[in-house]
Amino acid sequence: MALGELDTDTNPLIAGLERLPVRSTAVIIFGATGDLAGRKLLPALYNLAHEGSLPEHIELAGVSRGDISDDAFRAQAREAIETFSRRPPNPEVLDGLLENARFVSGSFDDPDMYARLGQTLAGFDERAGQPLNRIFYLSTAPQFFPVIIGELGRHGLNQPTHPSSGGDVRVVIEKPFGYDLASALAQNEAVQAVFAESQIFRIDHYLGKETVQNLMALRFANALFEPVWNRNFIDHVQITAAEDLGIGGRAGYYEGAGALRDLVQNHMLQLLALLAMEPPTSFEANRLRDEKVKVLASIVPPDPTRVHEMSVRAQYGPGTVAGVNVPGYLEEPGVAPDSRTETYTALKLEISNWRWAGVPFYLRTGKRLARKLTEIAVTLKPVPHLAFQSEGSLGVQPNQIILTVQPDEGVSVSLGAKIPGTRMRIRPVNMEFHYGTSFLSESPEAYERLILDAMRGDATLFTRNDEIETLWGIIDPILAGWAADTDTPIPTYIAGSAGPAAADTLLRDTRWRRL
Amino acid sequence: MTEQTTWSAQDTTPDAIDSALRRLLRERHAQDASLVPARVLNLVVIADREWRGEIINRLERVGRYHASRTILCSISEQRSGLDARVVLSSDGPGGAVSVLREWVELDLGIDALARIDTILDPLLVSELQTVLWSPHNHDDAVEALLEMTDVILIDTDDPANFDGPRAALARSWALQDRTYVVDLAWLRTTPWRERLAAAFDDPSRRGELPALASVAVRHNPGSLTSALLLSGWLASRLGWSPEPLVATAGGAYRGTAAAQRPGGAHDVAFSGIVGFDFEPVAQTVPGIAGVTVGTDYGFSLALDRAPGGLLARQRRPAPAPLREWRVLGASRGEGGILGEGVRQALLRDPTYRPALAQARRFEP
Numbered sequence: 001m002a003l004g005e006l007d008t009d010t011n012p013l014i015a016g017l018e019r020l021p022v023r024s025t026a027v028i029i030f031g032a033t034g035d036l037a038g039r040k041l042l043p044a045l046y047n048l049a050h051e052g053s054l055p056e057h058i059e060l061a062g063v064s065r066g067d068i069s070d071d072a073f074r075a076q077a078r079e080a081i082e083t084f085s086r087r088p089p090n091p092e093v094l095d096g097l098l099e100n101a102r103f104v105s106g107s108f109d110d111p112d113m114y115a116r117l118g119q120t121l122a123g124f125d126e127r128a129g130q131p132l133n134r135i136f137y138l139s140t141a142p143q144f145f146p147v148i149i150g151e152l153g154r155h156g157l158n159q160p161t162h163p164s165s166g167g168d169v170r171v172v173i174e175k176p177f178g179y180d181l182a183s184a185l186a187q188n189e190a191v192q193a194v195f196a197e198s199q200i201f202r203i204d205h206y207l208g209k210e211t212v213q214n215l216m217a218l219r220f221a222n223a224l225f226e227p228v229w230n231r232n233f234i235d236h237v238q239i240t241a242a243e244d245l246g247i248g249g250r251a252g253y254y255e256g257a258g259a260l261r262d263l264v265q266n267h268m269l270q271l272l273a274l275l276a277m278e279p280p281t282s283f284e285a286n287r288l289r290d291e292k293v294k295v296l297a298s299i300v301p302p303d304p305t306r307v308h309e310m311s312v313r314a315q316y317g318p319g320t321v322a323g324v325n326v327p328g329y330l331e332e333p334g335v336a337p338d339s340r341t342e343t344y345t346a347l348k349l350e351i352s353n354w355r356w357a358g359v360p361f362y363l364r365t366g367k368r369l370a371r372k373l374t375e376i377a378v379t380l381k382p383v384p385h386l387a388f389q390s391e392g393s394l395g396v397q398p399n400q401i402i403l404t405v406q407p408d409e410g411v412s413v414s415l416g417a418k419i420p421g422t423r424m425r426i427r428p429v430n431m432e433f434h435y436g437t438s439f440l441s442e443s444p445e446a447y448e449r450l451i452l453d454a455m456r457g458d459a460t461l462f463t464r465n466d467e468i469e470t471l472w473g474i475i476d477p478i479l480a481g482w483a484a485d486t487d488t489p490i491p492t493y494i495a496g497s498a499g500p501a502a503a504d505t506l507l508r509d510t511r512w513r514r515l
Numbered sequence: 516m517t518e519q520t521t522w523s524a525q526d527t528t529p530d531a532i533d534s535a536l537r538r539l540l541r542e543r544h545a546q547d548a549s550l551v552p553a554r555v556l557n558l559v560v561i562a563d564r565e566w567r568g569e570i571i572n573r574l575e576r577v578g579r580y581h582a583s584r585t586i587l588c589s590i591s592e593q594r595s596g597l598d599a600r601v602v603l604s605s606d607g608p609g610g611a612v613s614v615l616r617e618w619v620e621l622d623l624g625i626d627a628l629a630r631i632d633t634i635l636d637p638l639l640v641s642e643l644q645t646v647l648w649s650p651h652n653h654d655d656a657v658e659a660l661l662e663m664t665d666v667i668l669i670d671t672d673d674p675a676n677f678d679g680p681r682a683a684l685a686r687s688w689a690l691q692d693r694t695y696v697v698d699l700a701w702l703r704t705t706p707w708r709e710r711l712a713a714a715f716d717d718p719s720r721r722g723e724l725p726a727l728a729s730v731a732v733r734h735n736p737g738s739l740t741s742a743l744l745l746s747g748w749l750a751s752r753l754g755w756s757p758e759p760l761v762a763t764a765g766g767a768y769r770g771t772a773a774a775q776r777p778g779g780a781h782d783v784a785f786s787g788i789v790g791f792d793f794e795p796v797a798q799t800v801p802g803i804a805g806v807t808v809g810t811d812y813g814f815s816l817a818l819d820r821a822p823g824g825l826l827a828r829q830r831r832p833a834p835a836p837l838r839e840w841r842v843l844g845a846s847r848g849e850g851g852i853l854g855e856g857v858r859q860a861l862l863r864d865p866t867y868r869p870a871l872a873q874a875r876r877f878e879p
Contacts, residue, residue: 011721012752013712016866021713052706052844056713056827090845092823097843129829129838130719408612434612437553437583439861 022455023168024057025133026124028117030108030148031140032062032073036174038080040205041139044447046081046089049097053452057132059124060101063117065108073103086445100127108144114155121157131160131167135454138173145173146190153194172201172454175266176257177463180479181472188465201454202463206267208446208453210435211409213461215274215376216283218403218411225401226279228380230355235398235510238377239271241365242515244321245372246495247343251334258341260313263365265475269296270463271376271405272361276351285459289467296470298353307481310349312491312503313342316368319495326368326495340482340490343367346503347478362512364503368495370515374405377513397428410434523600529637532599536617536638539603543615550605552615556860557639558582559664561631561649561656564591564622570650576850580857584617584640590625590653597634598622628656632663639663646697646860652676664694666860671740672700672801680740681878687871697859699852700738701867703802704745710818710825710842711749711808725779726810727753729790733805733819736766736795740874741802746791747874748866749808755789757876768793770877786811791877800849818842 014020027045029037048054062073077098081089102120106113125131136152138145149171152158161167173191178184191200206212219225228234241263247254254262270292277291302310317328329335329343344366351361380399400414412432419425453461463471493500498515520543522535543550562570567589574585602618619638627634639645648668649657652675657667667690670676677683683700690696715724730749732742750757755772763769770791777785798804798820809815813832818825824843847855 011712011716011724013708013715013724013749015752016864017709017712018862019709021709021716023717049843050845052709052824052842054843056710056717056842057840058843090823093843093845096823096841128840130717410612432551434551434614437551437612437614438555 019051019053020456022053022055022452023133024055024128024130025135025455026059026061026121027135027137027451027455028061028063028121029137029139030063030144031138032103033064033066033068033076034139036139037062038076039084040445040447041137041451042077042080043085044445044451046085046094046097047087047445047448048452049093050087050090053448054097055455057128057130058097059128059132060097061117061120061124062101062103063108063113064103064105067105068103070101070103074098074101077101100124108140109147109151111151111154114151114157118155118157125161125167131162133168133455134161134170135451136169136171137451138171140174142174142176142179142187145177145187149191149194158194158199168199168457169195170199170201170454170457171195172203172451172462174203176261177202177468178472179256179261181469181476184468184472188468192465197465198457198459200462200465201459202465202468203450203454204266204270204463205446205450206270206405207461207463208448208450209405209409210444211403211405212271212274214409214411215271215403219275220279231357231359233380234359235379235381236360236362236508237272237275237379238362238364238513239268239275240363240373240375240377240513240515241268242369242371242373242499243365243367244369244496246316246326246368247329247332247335249333251332254343255335255339255341258313259343259345259365259367260475260478264345264347264363265471266463268363268365269471269474272296272299272349272363275376275378276356276361278355283460285462286464288460289464293464293467293470295351295353296467296474298351298356299474300350300352301474302477302481304477304481304484307478308485308488310347310506311478311481312344312346312500312506313482314344314366314491314493314500314502315339315341316343316366316495317492319368319497321368321496328492328495329368340486342482342490344369344493344499344503346499346506348506349474360508362507364499364512366493366499370496370498372407373515375513376403376405377401378403379510396426408434518605520603521601523598525598526596527599528597529634532601532619532621533637535599535601536619539601540615540617543603543605547613550613550615552617553581553583554640554643555583556643556857557645558585558857559635559639559645559647559660560585560587561628561647561651561653561660562587562589563651564589566651573850573853576848577854577857580854581616582646582857583643584619584638586619586621586635586638588621588623588631588635588656590623590628590651590656592625594622594624595626596624597627628653629659631656632659635660636663644860646857648856650676661693666695666697668697668699668856668860670699671744672703672738674737680743683740684743684871684875684878688875691868691871695860695863696867697856698744698867698871699856700741700802701744701864701870702852702855702859703738703741704748705855706825706844707745707803707806707818708748710827711806714816714818714827720816722779723810723814724753725777726785726812726814727789727808728786728811729792729807729809729815731792731794731807732803733794733796734803735798735801738801738803739768739793739795742793743874743877744870745803745806746793746877747872748870750873750876751866751869755873757791757873760791760793760877760879762879766795768879800846 104117273292277295280287280291315329346364349361378401396416402412412430414428416426417429491500600620605613605615644665646666647664671683734742757772760768760770772789805819807817815830817828829838
């Protein structure tokens with residue numbers, strides 16, 4: 001840095017640092033005694049504290065129904081962190097994180113509760129000696145989102161406390177954001193009536209996963225892939241999100257959601273968008289999201305009357321998973337005996353743009369499948385001419401690029417290679433990259449990255465309003481088509497299998513990859 | 516559960532060791548196709564035989580930052596020939612992929628150091644970065660290996676390695692143009708640099724940064740180099756020109772730097788001279804114990820080690836009250852520092868060299 005260059009608008013001390021500064025913040029978790037807070041949010045906050053990533057002043061408030069004391073909340077939070085943290089907690093750091101944590105009890109529609117919350121937050125500012133940034137984290141059932149947002153607005157808690165000296169306010173909203181397009185539009189309207197879009201962070205924790213972000217690195221940091229990343233070279237794409245578990249105790253939620261809303265509308269379409277979007281001019285939040293919206297808007301929405309031609313839905317029946325007999329979906333506690341909620345869905349989508357016209361994108365997701373696996377498989381077209389015979393071998397298979405999101409994060413590229421011997425026989429071999437073998441550090445929890453990004457005000461990995469609406473615009477006609485068809489029986493598949501045979505009918509000249 | 520496969524031989528050759536590594540890898544993979552050799556970096560350690568146990572303990576404590584192939588060269592005065600032991604270890608089956616790490620231990624005599632490159636060259640995984648750590652002053656081995664080394668790990672705070680901070684910083688500077696240097700003393704300053712950067716990122720303090728007029732660093736008596744590097748970093752980032760320090764009582768030093776730029780909003784109150792104090796304090800671990808930065812008109816911010824993080828104290832001119840708070844963070848410990856050094860071999864920090872240059876200007 002040249003002498004005299006120093007000014008007060010930039011911070012010359014941050015150059016070269018891996019952990020960039022985060023402004024002092026109060027985190028307010030609505031639904032703080034719930035499952036997500038205990039399993040993910042509180043452990044993520046602890047791990048950030050452990051690593052020294054949190055700001056110099058960090059305050060924590062839990063908001064929920066249930067009349068518990070501050071001490072009881074701290075004890076509950078401590079137990080959750082000790083149980084679910086990815087590293088054993090350091091007692092002194094954990095004490096420091098929780099020693100001033102507060103609990104504000106009350107119903108989410110109770111104005112008095114927000115008045116008390118406001119007093120608590122003012123107390124945080126006073127203790128810190130400065131206006132803290134505020135993050136309202138909505139980890140509640142979605143029907144409470146508009147209620148909470150409205151009350152925050154009515155109590156003035158949506159506004160920066162001291163606009164010139166910090167005190168920025170942000171709201172993080174958990175999924176699901178909307179139940180269909182109409183509800184998503186209504187929810188966006190309700191939220192945007194209170195908060196500016198720059199204050200709103202709609203979270204999809206999939207985007208915080210290292211492998212998902214690596215998808216962008218793979219595409220845009222390597223000259224190898226981008227030249228073939230188009231309709232001229234790619235035959236089709238399969239995106240799979242398979243789970244071996246059933247619905248567990250979540251029948252209440254799942255009956256109203258189903259596989260399409262639960263995984264396709266958010267996680268899987270996000271994967272598709274990152275895979276298919278044009279290169280953004282920069283990784284600034286809006287530039288990246290502009291490109292995602294563009295490609296999502298290019299997906300041809302199905303005609304509701306022809307949904308059966310591009311979608312398959314099914315429910316798992318009884319079966320055996322990992323040697324254990326499990327009940328079918330309709331026998332699960334809390335599930336209606338005549339439920340038509342799908343636990344499996346497969347879709348065939350097409351993107352109408354110059355790059356992707358004619359390339360089918362196959363998506364499938366389901367519960368109680370043979371194994372847990374999330375992957376993207378990009379299959380290239382076969383070579384146009386083969387100069388040697390393939391007799392006596394598996395032959396030349398099309399190249400595939402496989403990005404595995406879970407359980408083993410990595411990338412593999414299948415190639416044809418000569419089998420050792422006197423004849424020119426070919427079989428596919430894999431070039432593999434596994435995160436565990438190529439990097440020293442383990443991937444942080446997605447929530448750690450996303451919470452820190454929200455504290456910094458970086459919305460790159462969060463979903464924008466138009467993105468949400470475009471996502472629902474793809475899903476809505478499918479929901480409408482399925483809702484209109486009340487007669488066709490829902491196919492079943494055996495729990496522990498690869499899914500229903502009906503899903504094969506979607507594919508053209510190929511088959512689903514083995515789970 | 517860790518599973519291990521071992522091979523050893525006396526009076527052996529690099530070629531035989533390389534063959535053993537390849538054979539063990541093939542055998543392990545044939546037994547379990549899920550085993551995949553880690554391929555991140557080679558770590559070569561040159562250490563005295565008598566300190567072998569301590570070095571192994573330090574390497575074991577690096578946690579998840581184990582190199583994929585570690586080659587420990589244990590050096591003895593009298594021995595001749597080459598003995599070797601190879602251990603392949605993997606975590607037990609846990610998923611579709613198990614990571615395999617390779618440990619090669621060589622016993623060799625001091626006479627072999629000048630051409631140790633000819634022993635190690637066949638044993639390095641060629642497409643990976645190679646990190647060299649020589650904690651016991653075997654400069655002849657370092658010279659022999661620099662050509663094949665991408666990163667050298669040094670600790671300019673280690674009195675066993677250098678005859679004082681001047682020699683330590685000079686050695687690091689001399690290595691700068693020959694390879695990439697990761698300095699453990701610099702890594703000990705990381706939390707302090709991060710916290711100072713964060714403190715002045717806050718809008719309430721940003722205006723104080725151009726007017727800083729005093730820096731006091733409290734440090735382990737053996738860690739003056741860390742203190743100099745931290746101060747050198749501030750000087751390099753803020754455009755200060757340090758002058759040589761003067762020794763005061765009890766191993767302390769005092770000095771100044773010319774700021775050569777205005778004091779921002781506080782220009783009137785800023786003399787243009789920044790005062791430095793380096794004070795050794797009792798502390799069991801190496802590195803910094805605390806740092807205080809301040810202005811001429813009564814602002815100061817002090818950060819000191821405390822349980823669960825750093826204790827921060829901010830003073831402003833009266834009647835503003837003294838404010839105290841704790842900045843959260845767990846200590847990485849010395850094992851963590853070495854692990855961080857290995858991890859940093861995969862990164863590049865553009866701020867070390869300018870900080871080192873300024874730290875050298877403080878030398879008494």
